[in-house]
Amino acid sequence: MNRTRLCDLLGIQFPIIQGGMVWIANVELAAAVSNAGGLGLISHTAGLDKSSDQIASLKQQIKKARSLTSKPFGINLPLQMPGIEDLIDAVISEKVGIVVTAAGNPATFTAQLKEAGIKVLHVVASVKHAQSAEKKGVDAVIAEGYEAGGHNGLDELTTFVLVPQVADAVKVPVVAAGGIADARGVVAALALGADGVQMGTRFVATTECIAHQNFKEAIVKASDTDTVITGRRIGPTRILKNPVAEKLLEMESAGASAEEMVAFIGLESRSRLGQVEGDLINGQGHCGAIAGMIKEIQSVSDVMQGIIQNYDAVVRSLK
Numbered sequence: 001m002n003r004t005r006l007c008d009l010l011g012i013q014f015p016i017i018q019g020g021m022v023w024i025a026n027v028e029l030a031a032a033v034s035n036a037g038g039l040g041l042i043s044h045t046a047g048l049d050k051s052s053d054q055i056a057s058l059k060q061q062i063k064k065a066r067s068l069t070s071k072p073f074g075i076n077l078p079l080q081m082p083g084i085e086d087l088i089d090a091v092i093s094e095k096v097g098i099v100v101t102a103a104g105n106p107a108t109f110t111a112q113l114k115e116a117g118i119k120v121l122h123v124v125a126s127v128k129h130a131q132s133a134e135k136k137g138v139d140a141v142i143a144e145g146y147e148a149g150g151h152n153g154l155d156e157l158t159t160f161v162l163v164p165q166v167a168d169a170v171k172v173p174v175v176a177a178g179g180i181a182d183a184r185g186v187v188a189a190l191a192l193g194a195d196g197v198q199m200g201t202r203f204v205a206t207t208e209c210i211a212h213q214n215f216k217e218a219i220v221k222a223s224d225t226d227t228v229i230t231g232r233r234i235g236p237t238r239i240l241k242n243p244v245a246e247k248l249l250e251m252e253s254a255g256a257s258a259e260e261m262v263a264f265i266g267l268e269s270r271s272r273l274g275q276v277e278g279d280l281i282n283g284q285g286h287c288g289a290i291a292g293m294i295k296e297i298q299s300v301s302d303v304m305q306g307i308i309q310n311y312d313a314v315v316r317s318l319k
């Protein structure tokens with residue numbers, strides 16, 4: 001597989017990042033990805049319950065990551081999270097090497113993180129935001145198309161149109177995210193001008209991920225049309241189709257206010273219910289449209305090896 005400048009930037013062997021995933025990007029998952037030569041990201045919410053202290057939990061996860069891998073790993077911090085200032089302080093005091101920020105303005109914390117010697121990657125969903133993140137000093141941008149699981153950009157650009165335009169517009173490395181789960185996707189992303197990929201949904205359906213078995217099995221059973229974007233008024237989010245998704249779509253078409261919708265979803269509490277507790281009737285599962293291509297729960301090592309081993313054959317098939 002091609003070694004790219006993303007590999008040099010992050011000190012990794014293969015240009016594959018396991019994306020941050022609210023509640024379920026646990027340290028064992030991240031360490032397994034890093035040990036397989038990619039970059040694992042830990043979400044500070046993984047393993048948290050209502051009574052946990054999120055700073056103590058994050059510090060514990062960082063310590064555990066260092067016991068599970070000697071390779072680089074990173075922390076994902078969605079910037080709109082409550083207590084974000086303290087989370088930023090914690091990654092700095094713990095001397096984390098890499099932070100991936102998302103869902104917010106990179107102007108707020110990039111300089112502080114960079115001064116502490118941390119590499120910063122920021123998730124963007126348009127050319128304008130990629131250019132702005134580059135100006136704010138990020139080391140790389142993650143261009144995420146709206147095929148992706150979880151929160152999405154407002155303009156609903158697909159990975160296929162977003163990545164080449166971002167690659168033409170910025171000088172920093174570009175990581176393609178959204179709709180990638182095998183070697184074909186990785187080759188396509190690099191052909192579009194990306195320096196690497198970030199995958200989320202594929203890594204949920206792995207043995208190392210702490211997602212509930214019901215959620216993993218729902219991804220394996222899903223077809224190409226089993227996800228939907230909900231919450232366009234409050235922040236578009238791609239989730240598995242289920243009664244919660246139906247209710248959200250109904251609320252939207254009935255003109256529910258943003259407050260009513262936020263009250264119904266809670267601050268990610270329905271995603272915790274679906275993804276961690278496995279209640280996919282009352283909870284929701286953030287999930288990418290590529291779920292239809294994921295046919296089994298595998299170990300991280302098998303997922304990574306599958307991509308690495310098939311990469312050259314895919315490239316050869318194009319000649």
Ligand SMILES: Cc1cc2nc3c(=O)[nH]c(=O)nc-3n(C[C@H](O)[C@H](O)[C@H](O)COP(=O)(O)O)c2cc1C
Pocket residue numbers: 018019020021022023024043076078101102103123144147148149150151177178179180198199200201202204275285286287288289290
């Ligand atoms: C269950 C789930 C939760 C996610 N939560 C987050 C998150 O907390 N922060 C973030 O930056 N991205 C989040 N994402 C997006 C992923 O990091 C990644 O960019 C995305 O999954 C890539 O698209 P794919 O699902 O098609 O692989 C989430 C994705 C999934 C599937």
